[in-house]
Amino acid sequence: MSEKEIKNHGAEHSLSLEEIFEQRIARDEKIEPKDWMPEKYRKTHIRQISQHAHSEIVGMLPEGNWITRAPSLRRKVALLAKVQDEAGHGLYLYSACETLGISREELYEQLHTGKAKYSSIFNYPTVTWADMGAIGWLVDGAAIINQVPLCSTSYGPYARAMIRVCKEESFHQRQGYEIMITLANGSPEQKEMAQDALNRWWWPSLMMFGPTDAESVHTAQSMKWKLKRKTNDELRQQFIDQTVPQAELIGLTIPDPDLKWNEEKKGYDFGKIDWDEFWQVVKGHGPCNKERMTARVNAWEKGEWVRNAAMAYAKKQEDKKLKKAI
Amino acid sequence: MKNENKIQYIYGIADNALILGQRLSELCGHGPNLETDIAMTNMALDLLGQTRSYYQYVAQLSGDGKTEDDIAFLRIERQYKNVLLVEQPNRHFGYVITRQFFYDAFHLLLLEELQNSNDETVAAIAKKAIKEVSYHQRFSSDWIKRLGDGTEESHQKVQEAVDDLWKYTDELFHMTDDDKIAVENGVGVNTYDLREKYDQRIREVFEEATITIPETKWFQKGGKQGIHSEHMGYLLSDLQYMQRTYPNMKW
Ligand SMILES: [Fe+2]
Ligand SMILES: [Fe+2]
Ligand SMILES: [Fe+2]
Numbered sequence: 001m002s003e004k005e006i007k008n009h010g011a012e013h014s015l016s017l018e019e020i021f022e023q024r025i026a027r028d029e030k031i032e033p034k035d036w037m038p039e040k041y042r043k044t045h046i047r048q049i050s051q052h053a054h055s056e057i058v059g060m061l062p063e064g065n066w067i068t069r070a071p072s073l074r075r076k077v078a079l080l081a082k083v084q085d086e087a088g089h090g091l092y093l094y095s096a097c098e099t100l101g102i103s104r105e106e107l108y109e110q111l112h113t114g115k116a117k118y119s120s121i122f123n124y125p126t127v128t129w130a131d132m133g134a135i136g137w138l139v140d141g142a143a144i145i146n147q148v149p150l151c152s153t154s155y156g157p158y159a160r161a162m163i164r165v166c167k168e169e170s171f172h173q174r175q176g177y178e179i180m181i182t183l184a185n186g187s188p189e190q191k192e193m194a195q196d197a198l199n200r201w202w203w204p205s206l207m208m209f210g211p212t213d214a215e216s217v218h219t220a221q222s223m224k225w226k227l228k229r230k231t232n233d234e235l236r237q238q239f240i241d242q243t244v245p246q247a248e249l250i251g252l253t254i255p256d257p258d259l260k261w262n263e264e265k266k267g268y269d270f271g272k273i274d275w276d277e278f279w280q281v282v283k284g285h286g287p288c289n290k291e292r293m294t295a296r297v298n299a300w301e302k303g304e305w306v307r308n309a310a311m312a313y314a315k316k317q318e319d320k321k322l323k324k325a326i
Numbered sequence: 327m328k329n330e331n332k333i334q335y336i337y338g339i340a341d342n343a344l345i346l347g348q349r350l351s352e353l354c355g356h357g358p359n360l361e362t363d364i365a366m367t368n369m370a371l372d373l374l375g376q377t378r379s380y381y382q383y384v385a386q387l388s389g390d391g392k393t394e395d396d397i398a399f400l401r402i403e404r405q406y407k408n409v410l411l412v413e414q415p416n417r418h419f420g421y422v423i424t425r426q427f428f429y430d431a432f433h434l435l436l437l438e439e440l441q442n443s444n445d446e447t448v449a450a451i452a453k454k455a456i457k458e459v460s461y462h463q464r465f466s467s468d469w470i471k472r473l474g475d476g477t478e479e480s481h482q483k484v485q486e487a488v489d490d491l492w493k494y495t496d497e498l499f500h501m502t503d504d505d506k507i508a509v510e511n512g513v514g515v516n517t518y519d520l521r522e523k524y525d526q527r528i529r530e531v532f533e534e535a536t537i538t539i540p541e542t543k544w545f546q547k548g549g550k551q552g553i554h555s556e557h558m559g560y561l562l563s564d565l566q567y568m569q570r571t572y573p574n575m576k577w
Contacts, residue, residue, distance in 0.1 A: 057355075064354050064355035064356075068564040072395045072577045073377065073394055073395055075577055076351070077374050080351055084364055087360050087367070179577075190572070295356065302419075305479050306358040308477050308480070309473050312477045313473075
């Protein structure tokens, strides 16, 4: 239906605001901050965008853990730049979220009190340098698969933020894979380090796509609003099919004895995911949940006097200007 | 001028960039807000980028097959020639900003002269770095003012940092024998000549920030001779960890 047709149609049958809204989305129109939107749309988007923003900034911590110990200057600079990019992603996403009428302080509050979630993958520890490779390759890799469809999601500010984010994530993914290539071609210790990292990060990466479709809530609604285009299981399959050959290419072994090419479905069959572990980490009992939250809360609390100073100073400058004007 | 003297002269500048870059890197992900976190990481990236340019040049000068990484990671503590100021720990944001401000003010004056060095490589590195360091100086000066003239608490905190770190500023202007040789040969900068402008710059910003310079006659030195504070060993343990644990590998 064209715009005009919809309007006419709307007039004749007096479509509700909500129906008009849903039609706009169906026509692939972008919803902008000033547009009318159902409360549920607003709430769902705040939840998803903020969860994504929180993941970006909590995600800085496991990799930040290796910046001071990076093995070469080139790697140190690249890692710093990568973690900085994640801060930038956090910034775009918080800004997109703020357009829905919630402040950054409120969003942080939700994170710090555990009301808001972030990606569980960041609750695993980074124990060797190879983890910097594995995270870039697998975690950024999985994030891209999750996020590329969001570049055309219905909420304008989110879609635009995702276009910028996805570009950088694919750079991170290549950079991570390149670390793995170097290790895999290196000394026996380096190769072992790379394999060990793959062993530890493989299964948590598969969990990044969320519970199996049978267990997943919100999917239908999210599909309609284009917050989702494919189901969790479809995305997970895509990730596996894309990643297995990359591992083979550099002589690393995926830690799954049940992994097997299935000619019929033109994809890999794979072993059982440990969903108990998944829920344990989601519910706050992963290896680093406490540490990650403590680090975030600490940064925020220790920064309070600094933020207050900046505000007080800005106000003083403002007052000075006013006085001069008078 | 002998290459060895030139190398030592370059260490005197480059090691400051490395160690301050390393200190700033520790903060990535822990800043008071995202904008400041990103800005401080930028400064770390600039400094580490400068470090690489200097060390690559040193590697070329020494001609013994050493790489920038051998230079960055495999010297012993006594061979690092950074000033004591830049290795001081991130005790709180006030310290981070004060350390940065004291160094930036010096760094910019140094680079403005160093771009006229008759060593083309050194001059080119300096020229490129000036843009970056002018930004650093603006950033740290602005924050000194915000903290100094912000709240009572922030004033007290930044004044505390100034009181503690001021004693490390004098060393910035000391000249080693290698520095003097570099100056005589038109490669290096006579830092004595920068002192007046430096003091003036500090005074201007502090006046706006309502911060007082402590009245001490006692200053600390030693970094330029490779005699560091007790903090340095721990910083190097982190910095060198991988290269020491896994020698002779490519990363
Ligand atoms: Fe992401
Ligand atoms: Fe990201
Ligand atoms: Fe990323």
